[in-house]
Amino acid sequence: EAGVAQSPRYKIIEKRQSVAFWCNPISGHATLYWYQQILGQGPKLLIQFQNNGVVDDSQLPKDRFSAERLKGVDSTLKIQPAKLEDSAVYLCASSPPGTDTQYFGPGTRLTVL
Amino acid sequence: AQSVTQLGSHVSVSEGALVLLRCNYSSSVPPYLFWYVQYPNQGLQLLLKYTTGATLVKGINGFEAEFKKSETSFHLTKPSAHMSDAAEYFCAVSDGNQAGTALIFGKGTTLSVSS
Numbered sequence: 394e395a396g397v398a399q400s401p402r403y404k405i406i407e408k409r410q411s412v413a414f415w416c417n418p419i420s421g422h423a424t425l426y427w428y429q430q431i432l433g434q435g436p437k438l439l440i441q442f443q444n445n446g447v448v449d450d451s452q453l454p455k456d457r458f459s460a461e462r463l464k465g466v467d468s469t470l471k472i473q474p475a476k477l478e479d480s481a482v483y484l485c486a487s488s489p490p491g492t493d494t495q496y497f498g499p500g501t502r503l504t505v506l
Numbered sequence: 507a508q509s510v511t512q513l514g515s516h517v518s519v520s521e522g523a524l525v526l527l528r529c530n531y532s533s534s535v536p537p538y539l540f541w542y543v544q545y546p547n548q549g550l551q552l553l554l555k556y557t558t559g560a561t562l563v564k565g566i567n568g569f570e571a572e573f574k575k576s577e578t579s580f581h582l583t584k585p586s587a588h589m590s591d592a593a594e595y596f597c598a599v600s601d602g603n604q605a606g607t608a609l610i611f612g613k614g615t616t617l618s619v620s621s
Contacts, residue, residue, distance in 0.1 A: 435611030497549035
């Protein structure tokens with residue numbers, strides 16, 4: 394079974410630029426999560442999707458971050474414009490219906506200069 | 507509200523020694539508790555989880571954890587450390603009343619294993 398795929402793995406941009414990350418969850422997993430992991434901290438939820446609907450985006454900085462999950466499969470997370478404090482690893486996770494186990498992708502490491 | 511505290515950001519042990527990583531949680535609802543491991547430049551991998559039932563949970567790679575409600579703890583142990591256990595370990599909690607809710611993570615503990 395293929396795992397959660399993310400791309401790119403690494404991205405370096407300058408502040409005020411825009412960037413997008415892509416996630417392909419495990420086939421059949423209805424729930425998709427985006428987490429932000431700042432160096433030295435645990436992951437923090439940004440947004441949770443159930444199929445193509447948003448379940449929780451209370452911690453998403455909506456003035457600069459946006460996310461979508463068209464057709465309930467792949468998802469993209471965008472930052473526009475980026476700030477220095479957005480430097481972090483962005484982790485995508487998915488889980489099958491009715492379970493509590495989340496499967497994580499390898500993450501995208503973003504560096505904002 | 508839920509939160510997780512991992513005591514000790516760094517733990518160092520010798521190969522063959524006992525591994526003990528501490529996790530305390532706060533939750534106003536029945537918690538589901540998890541331990542994840544993260545190797546450099548990789549995503550998080552589930553070691554074990556507690557949902558309901560037996561409070562001693564066994565996971566992969568010889569790890570186990572015990573849910574102690576009275577102490578609000580979920581410490582991770584392994585009888586004998588291997589060099590390959592060196593990684594970062596995260597304890598996490600979610601709402602036990604709602605399957606699939608997001609995880610709330612601790613800050614992590616880096617485990618170093620020396621020969």
